Amino acid sequence: MKALGEILAELSKGGFRITRARRSMIEVLLDSRLPLSAEGLIDALLGKKVPANKTTVYRELTFLKEMGIVQEIQFLHERVKRYEVVFGGHHHHLICMGCKRVEDVELEGELEKYEREIMNSRGFKVLNHTLEFMGLCEDCR
Amino acid sequence: MKALGEILAELSKGGFRITRARRSMIEVLLDSRLPLSAEGLIDALLGKKVPANKTTVYRELTFLKEMGIVQEIQFLHERVKRYEVVFGGHHHHLICMGCKRVEDVELEGELEKYEREIMNSRGFKVLNHTLEFMGLCEDCR
């Protein structure tokens, strides 16, 4: 997980402008410990008195995705997409069906075994995967 | 994977009516070797000269989900939801980024190891999970 300054420097070096909306969006996403929807992001911005236009927010999210700064997540139990700042390591989510909170998990060893298996038995080359666990968190059990 | 007759008998026993739309939708879903979107389902029905109203199709999909006959799948690379008849065993998908085809995979041993790990380290009780692999199929590599 990078710091705000690092991200901004990287963008600046790439010839992109550091606007109020851009900076604030990255700040909000960095501060949120769970992935935000576009709507949630707009609310957070308005809460910080940062003008947040829907079009701008969606366009900026597309941009930040292309830059590899944020990633988009689609949870099965929701219609909307969520966004989070890309983490150092690839990780997954624990989604509590009680309180709807989302936590991150990193898994040891990952799914390489399965990916090899799939390659061998099907000739299918896995390039990426998504994995989400649904259940009940400690508080909701 | 159940046969059409079985499914219809089960519904009938439950006091639900066997209508043309209901029978045809289950038929189409059983025949499709990949999960269908609502739109794809409507097209398939029209192709069979079965009148297919959007509202009816969505309502029937909701019903079939509630009955545990079909399951809804959300792929990360798509906006729409897809539906498939529930299989005997829990399974996952291989999504080809080239030709967009979807194949099923069943994994040995599954993710129990991770689910135990998550329970032990976080106190989070996993009840369900989703796992999709994105990559290139044999033909597209």
Added chain:
DNA sequence: TATATTAATGCAACTTAGTTGCATTAGTCA
């Protein structure tokens, strides 16, 4: 087989999430 009951249907109008075109604004560099 006819009839009553109500599950299922279908239209139209709506909602939600996200997108597009285009004129305007504001970062950045010289």
Added chain:
DNA sequence: TGACTAATGCAACTAAGTTGCATTAATATA
């Protein structure tokens, strides 16, 4: 400080799915 153009914001649009309500038809019963 000004020129350049990336980024913005409005309004209008699209796609996917939903809702209310009057109508139709599957089934049980007489």
